Amino acid sequence: MRRYALRDDQWVRIEGLLPGRAGHVGMTARDNRLFVEAVLYRYRAGIPWRDLPDRFGSWKAVHTRFSRWAKGGVWERLLRHLAADADTEYAMLDSTVVRAHQHAAGAHKKGGTKQAIGRSKGGLSTKIHALVDALGNPVGFALTGGQAHDLAGADALLPDMAADALIADRAFDADARVLEPLAAAGKAAIIPPKGNRKQKRDYDRHLYKARHLIENFFAKLKQFRAIATRYDKTARNFLAAIHLAAAYVWLI
Template sequence: MSKRYALSDAQWERIKDLLPGQAGQPGATAKNNRLFVDAVLYRYRAGIPWRDLPARFGDFRVVHTRHSRWSRTGVWQRVFEALAQDADNEYAMIDSTIVRAHQHSAGAKRGDPDKQALGRSRGGLSTKIHATVDALGNPTGFLLTPGQAHDLQGADALLKDTPAQAVIADKAYDAHARLIKPLLDKGKIVVIPSRVTNRQPREHDRDLYKARHLIENFFARLKQYRAIATRYDKTACNFLGAVYLAAAMVWLA
């Protein structure tokens, strides 16, 4: 059996007890959690429709339904958050990236496109992934919005209670009243260059700002998952679940 994109034994040992369906837990015991996780990883890494999953993973409809349930009930998020407890909070970086949405990702039941984090622009449908990473470039949090949303929407959600001692971001986050002053009031160091139009430009630590490439490196790793680099999922819930799983794999690397 091919092990392409599959979990290694060491990676499986780190997450197996975080998954539902363990023997002795309430409810039914899950059938082969490891094969299921490998199936989801394969689908998103290869960027294929669910129906094109290799037969060794079983009925693709069962895999898709189970992934939807685990995304909806927060299983992938809990796995990610358990691993992210080891974050280095000396400083945090925030940024966002836009991913083009496949035409088949539209039309989800229940809810308008905004609720599914889909926005329509000149280039078509898109989703914006807002993310934070720690001082080592490991992911610590996510938010999905429609592609045309402002970066500050991500900052509002992801930096509100950040434990980091310093925050590094680019000029898109130069908003004194909305972001910078609240962080300064909490005793944080803010490393955000001023916009050219800012009438009261701030000094910032240029050497520390150079570390911002780490979040760009993380986005590059995230987009190795082809079904994340191009969004195939109709629901924001399933897409975010996949982002959490891919981010967990960064922690497991």
Template sequence: SQWEQIRDLLPGREGHVGGTAADNRLFVEAVLYRYRAGIPGRDLPTRVGDWKNVHRRLRRWCESGVIERIFRHLAADHDNAYMMIDSTIVRAHQHSAGARKKGGADQAIGRSRGGLTTKIHAIVDAAGKAVALSLTPGQRADITEAEPLLDEVDPKAFIADKAYDADPLIDKLEDREITPVIPSKRNRRNPRKTSFLLYKNRNIIERFFARLKHFRGIATRYDKLKSTFLAAVQL
């Protein structure tokens, strides 16, 4: 059923411009297997094809935006009742470091207390479906990605923890007539009223991150390039 949702969005399908691929599904399975198991690309089973071709094709799909289009197509079917934002830290393996910075490109790897890390930022809907994703270096503050990700969604209420309690974000939510469900920090002079009945649903995004990290290649980052790792998270 998952394959049926994406098969008509892939290049190389029958009737698509260019050559017809005989193994689109096998390729997607190979990519998912690699990230689920957290193995190096060269350790892929031979039954899924040559590992070099799998890697080359994955990079081609990353650069052409194929996987991002799949993600946005599936994310468009979301629940607007309320959404929530949070982030999670993943350790960057030594193999992920050292990518050439072409034109000063940021590869979303930074240093925090845990060493080399990447931070995954996500907005999910009431059903626990990711509708917006981004990556930053691990030391970057959570709130820095709140406004850019918020531009991609339009919920009736927006749930977040105290790390997102900042006047610019609150003002933006109120300007867009989105109800902020964000507890006030202790040092706020005039604490806002918060619907803690709705705030309790924030466990949905925590469970989303827990499911995401069942993929060992996501729980630990092995990819050098930001675009490859982001595509893996989206897929």
């Protein structure tokens, strides 16, 4: 049970940030902590919502409330609050691909909304693009279909990067989309040059060794089985779950 629950010190750090708390605008929730732990349980165990243990109450109520908070940006704001303590000496950018379960397909496309599910030879998949700080703690995410290039993550995440330097692998060795914007912002790029570059760039090989920290973060993220395999139909809910799991990493 403990690995699916929050310690008292962890709960104290976030309870004042959530809707439904006593004294907050709107209805006071009966038990915010039980609800957050129910969501953590679902994503950590990788079970369908309807299989939540009875101690968490109505699974449908938990799912509905989770979706409402996802739509309202609650989970993202929670992560942003915790990530305000990020070490901005440098940041690391990379991506990981997760399989999308067959039940994740088929969401209604309202107004042409894309659900960040791609179809390739290996089946349905989603790519999670992540930006982490100098200590390997998560600060930002973007989702695309699994077949998308890593540079899609650079387009989404680099404009808001607060760090003074970026560490990334050679997939991000792109002048117009990465190197030039970083140089214009006065930020350093620790990115190995591609083999087909006519003029090789130099980079800090010693600092580049720190890039394993983002791989370590992906390993932590995939301990949540419903993130290692995507079951959510909507990109909004899946991204909200990633924000919650990332916030939990900050609390460990």
